[in-house]
Structures are given as structure tokens and as C-alpha cells.
Amino acid sequence: MAGTDSSIEITLKPSPAIILCEPQLGENIGTAARAMANFGLWDLRIVRPRDGWPNERAVNAASRADHVIERVRVFETLEEAIADLTLVYATTARSRDLQKDVLGPEETATNLAAHIGAGHNAGLLFGRERWGLLNEEVALADAIVTLPVEPAFASLNIAQAVLLMSYEWRRHSEAGKALPFGNTMADVAPREELVGLFGHLETTLDGSGFFTAPDKRPTVINNLRTMLERGKFTSQEIRTLRGVISSIDRRHQRPNPNRQKPQSDKEE
Amino acid sequence: MAGTDSSIEITLKPSPAIILCEPQLGENIGTAARAMANFGLWDLRIVRPRDGWPNERAVNAASRADHVIERVRVFETLEEAIADLTLVYATTARSRDLQKDVLGPEETATNLAAHIGAGHNAGLLFGRERWGLLNEEVALADAIVTLPVEPAFASLNIAQAVLLMSYEWRRHSEAGKALPFGNTMADVAPREELVGLFGHLETTLDGSGFFTAPDKRPTVINNLRTMLERGKFTSQEIRTLRGVISSIDRRHQRPNPNRQKPQSDKEE
Numbered sequence: 001m002a003g004t005d006s007s008i009e010i011t012l013k014p015s016p017a018i019i020l021c022e023p024q025l026g027e028n029i030g031t032a033a034r035a036m037a038n039f040g041l042w043d044l045r046i047v048r049p050r051d052g053w054p055n056e057r058a059v060n061a062a063s064r065a066d067h068v069i070e071r072v073r074v075f076e077t078l079e080e081a082i083a084d085l086t087l088v089y090a091t092t093a094r095s096r097d098l099q100k101d102v103l104g105p106e107e108t109a110t111n112l113a114a115h116i117g118a119g120h121n122a123g124l125l126f127g128r129e130r131w132g133l134l135n136e137e138v139a140l141a142d143a144i145v146t147l148p149v150e151p152a153f154a155s156l157n158i159a160q161a162v163l164l165m166s167y168e169w170r171r172h173s174e175a176g177k178a179l180p181f182g183n184t185m186a187d188v189a190p191r192e193e194l195v196g197l198f199g200h201l202e203t204t205l206d207g208s209g210f211f212t213a214p215d216k217r218p219t220v221i222n223n224l225r226t227m228l229e230r231g232k233f234t235s236q237e238i239r240t241l242r243g244v245i246s247s248i249d250r251r252h253q254r255p256n257p258n259r260q261k262p263q264s265d266k267e268e
Numbered sequence: 269m270a271g272t273d274s275s276i277e278i279t280l281k282p283s284p285a286i287i288l289c290e291p292q293l294g295e296n297i298g299t300a301a302r303a304m305a306n307f308g309l310w311d312l313r314i315v316r317p318r319d320g321w322p323n324e325r326a327v328n329a330a331s332r333a334d335h336v337i338e339r340v341r342v343f344e345t346l347e348e349a350i351a352d353l354t355l356v357y358a359t360t361a362r363s364r365d366l367q368k369d370v371l372g373p374e375e376t377a378t379n380l381a382a383h384i385g386a387g388h389n390a391g392l393l394f395g396r397e398r399w400g401l402l403n404e405e406v407a408l409a410d411a412i413v414t415l416p417v418e419p420a421f422a423s424l425n426i427a428q429a430v431l432l433m434s435y436e437w438r439r440h441s442e443a444g445k446a447l448p449f450g451n452t453m454a455d456v457a458p459r460e461e462l463v464g465l466f467g468h469l470e471t472t473l474d475g476s477g478f479f480t481a482p483d484k485r486p487t488v489i490n491n492l493r494t495m496l497e498r499g500k501f502t503s504q505e506i507r508t509l510r511g512v513i514s515s516i517d518r519r520h521q522r523p524n525p526n527r528q529k530p531q532s533d534k535e536e
Contacts, residue, residue: 008420035428037421065421095449099502102451106439144451148438151448152276153305153333160303160431167432170416205512208519224512227505230498237495244473244492248516251476 010037010067014116016169017043017123018162019081021137024050024129030061031159032126033072037065039166040173044072045081045123078125078137083192087115087122090141091161092132093154098226101143105165108145109172116173120187124165126158139222140191142229189235197238198225204249273448278305278335282384284437285311285391286430287349289405292318292397298329299427300394301340305333307434308441312340313349313391346393346405355383355390358409359429360400361422369411373432376413377440384441392433394426457503465506466493472517 018036023029023046033044046053053074062069075081082088089108103111108124115122125141127133138144147164149156156164202221211217233241286304291297291314301312314321321342330337343349350356357376371379376392383390393409395401406412415432417424424432470489479485501509 010418010420031425031428034425038417038424038428040418063423093448095452097452099453099505100451101453102447102449104447146447146449147306147435148447149306150278150308150438151273152278154273154448155331156306157299157302160299160306160428163428163431164435167415167435170418201512204516208515210512210515220508223505223508227499227501227509230500231495232498233495237491240488240491241495244469244478245516247476247478248472248513249519251517 012042012067013040013173014119015041015043015173016112016116016165017045017082017085017121018166019045019047019078019123019125020049020158021047021078021125021133022050022128023158026051026055026057027061028129028158029055029072030058030063030065030069031157032162033058033062033065033068035159035163036166037062037068038163039170041166041169042068042071043123044068046072046074047078047081048076049074078140079191079195082123082125082140083190083195085121085123085191086188087112087120088125088141088191089123089143089145090125090133090138091145091147091165092127092138093146093149093156094132096135096138096144098135098138098144098222099230100138100141100226103143103145105145105147105168106172108143108165109168112169113172124162126161129158135222136218136225139225139229140195142232186234186236188232189238193235193238194229194233197228197233197241200242201228201245204245208249280310280335281308281441282387283309283311283441284380284384284433285313285350285353285389286434287313287315287346287391287393288317288426289315289346289393289401290318290396291426294319294323294325295329296397296426297323297340298326298331298333298337299425300430301326301330301333301336303427303431304434305330305336306431307438309434309437310336310339311391312336314340314342315346315349316344317342346408350391350393350408353389353391355379355388356393356409357391357411357413358393358401358406359413359415359433360395360406361414361417361424362400364403364406364412366403366406366412368406368409371411371413373413373415373436374440376411376433377436380437381440392430394429397426454502454504456500457506461503461506462497462501465496465501465509468510469496469513472513476517 018041020029020032029046036042036044049055059069112122125133125137205211211220286309288297288300297314304310304312317323327337380390393401393405473479479488
């Protein structure tokens, strides 16, 4: 469908970040960028693109969505790519054995509109062409998003999944006004703090011999991360939890005068 | 997004016909067919495809939407292509100087669902890659359909326009009510198990000297309980968390067989 009015300035309004995990084909990155531009999204983040970045095929496939392509940010890890987000949804067409809510696109867009309308950052994760997102990637998200596809033919091209979510975002963003007053809860901590908690706990558990069956370690870690993520912890709460871990881990050192300042981790 | 369940039989339910007018690229025909299959559409009609039919590129791009590709019908004129339809909408991103209603995708899907639900035939027209539908083609339609795109970047690829309309069709038809899978979340543990976790953690923290300021102890405990409660843990997760606490708490004793002796609490 032709029809772009190039006389109109493109303005970048607050909108969800789109995070592509290890996309293989530049064409898909480009068509995803174009789909975002169609519905007013512009924050495209790529984790380890197979063919590197910049990618000429992506630029061509974006058909002049330059304002998106020029702003693409590439990351080495998903954790870095979502570090500044406080609401993250993982798109997947497969049911996962994770303790997470499963939302449809409308509910997702409604939640994104409320969150972003209230001035917070949110993002949508999309997986690889061949096998989508890994469970450890899904474990980093607040909830799973899936589309009402025909179960007998559920495989959506990445750019098309991005298009549908961008479309739903635009449909709901007008209605995305924050309530006149909300609850008094503090903001959820940025993802990097949650990831820091994961690392702290897992290192401690490695040291404590928690993982008796090494082959089960990744699953146990996904489950631990999933249950911790659901807590929607604030920065203060994460500091408290890390203090809890350090305190239990170090209690045997306490009689020892040259201990490593455990108070620093504590809530006062 | 992977996830097709090939064990499920594809059934062809009444749905709108998709009519492509003089598509130039086989890839677009194929991706349009795939998009239709994703949302349960199957009646694809093509008017004067530039590269003829069958088209190998279309077949490849359809990625196994064979039940759509095999049923493609090619026509010499648009009039023939829509001969059996009693409701026809023309998709366009440009305003036309025609005395026709302009509908959004939702209203369109609602009307299609009512019309097809009543046993009638309906279809959606899509134009050429470069310049869309001609006015004489739009003139054959009951109304114009346009998408809520960003005016400054309104140009949608044909397959993506087909995808969005197919998605809206499914959302408004019966099939669209259900997601392909729901959440697999287990029940939240009974409160006594959560209280058991509280007790376990708090006893351990008393032993580890976590509560440096006794007067703050009740507040800190309330904060800990509040954040743990928010996790909505299952029984299994509570067992895991208690295992985590015990594991960290006991690690210094593990190498020492006489774990009862006070010395065993000293750092080795």
C-alpha cells in the first residue's frame, strides 16, 4: 500500500523498544524496522545479529525507515539490551514450562500503553528465525505474549510478529493515559539490578554446592530467575535481598574481624 | 516465531477471500499466502500476476502454506475475481476522490464476520506494490479500508497489509477468541507454606546476625515478607527457596563432619 506523506515530520513519541535476539537475516531486521515505522515505533535493539551491523540488506529491506535504522543499537547480551526497561514481554508461539502469565496482543498493548503512558520504559522480545527465544531469555521477561494464530500454522515471520505488535501498540496507545492517581508503589528496579541479583545468588549457590546435578543447573536457574522476576522488586528490595544472601553466606566470617563489610549490603 | 503444531489438521472454515491485483513479486504472493494461513484464511485470488502462475518464488516464500498455494485461482480481470462475492472492501493507504465509506480494520473485520457468519461471501482487495489499487478497481468495492498507520511512514508491504487484515478477521471471528496456548502456571502455595518460608528465612537471618538494629527488625521483616509474598510462589518454588536458604546457610559446615561443634561455624 503506497501513501506515505513525506511532507509530514516524523516525531519520536514514547513507545516500546523492540529487541531482536540473534536475528539471522538482514532482510528480517529491515522489514521489522519498516513495520515499526509504519506504526510509530523507533527504538530497535539487536542482540548479536548473525551478520553483524550495519547490514546493507537490512537497510534495503527497511525501505527508507531511516529514522529507525539510524538509531539501531547492537548489544552483546540480552541482559544489556533490556537493562533500562521496567516491563519486558517475550513473544513466543510455543508454550513454555515457566511460571509466567501468557497474554494476547491486546492485553499486552493495553499494559504497554499504561506503563509507557506513566513514563516508564518497556520492550518486546523477539526470537530467532529458526527456533525463537531460548527459555533463559523468556525467563528474563515479565510475561509471555502469543498471537491468536491458527495452531496448525502458527509460525510467523519475525517482521510480521513485530508488525502485529506494533499495530496493537498504536491501536491502544491513544487509550494509554495513566490513571489520575495510581498506587503508591515505588518503581520496579531496572533490569540490570535484577540481573545483578541473579548473578549474586547463582555465584553464591555455586559456592555452596547447591547444584548437585550439573545437567539440571540451567533449568533450576531459569526457575529461580522466573520466581524472582515475578517479585517485581524495587531497587531497595533488591539491595535488601542481596544483603540477605551476603548475610547468610558470610555469617561464619562474622566472628572474624577482617570480614568484608557485610553491613554495606543491608537495609538500614 | 516457531510453534506450528503439525499434528493438527487444517480445516478450511468460511473466511474472506484475499484478492491481489497485478502483484509484481512472487515473494509477496508467497508471504501473503503465509500470512493468510497464520490466521486461518485460505481463499487467495490473483489478478494478472506479472510473473505468471505457478510461481516458484511464491511457493518458497509461502513456507509450506501449501493448502493456500494449491488453491490459488488466477483471473484475467478483477470483475471475474470478485464475481461470486456480495461484500468487497478495497484496501488503500491513499485517500481517493470517491464517494465511498472509509473504514478502519476493526469495523471492517466486524462487518466481514457478520456477513460471512450469515453465510455470504466477502473479499478484500489489495493493490500493486508500487501504486496500489487503481480508482476503477476501488470503484468496484463497497467501501475503502485503511490502516491506522503513521502518516509520515504509511507505506505497507502487501503481505503485511494482508497479515493485519487477516489478524483482524481472526480476532473478530470465532476462531480468534482463543490463543493457541494458555499459561501453564501451577497454583500458588497455601499460606502456611509461605509462612513456613518466612519462619525459615527469619530464623536463619537471626542466626546470621542480619538484624543489626533490633528496633528495626519488625520493619525489615515486614518488608521481606511483603516482597516474598508478591512472588506468588508455588509449593515447588517454596521448597526450592528453602533449599536455597539451607544450602547457603550450611555450606561452611559441609566440609566439616562434626557440624554440631561450635568450631564448625568458624570460617575454615
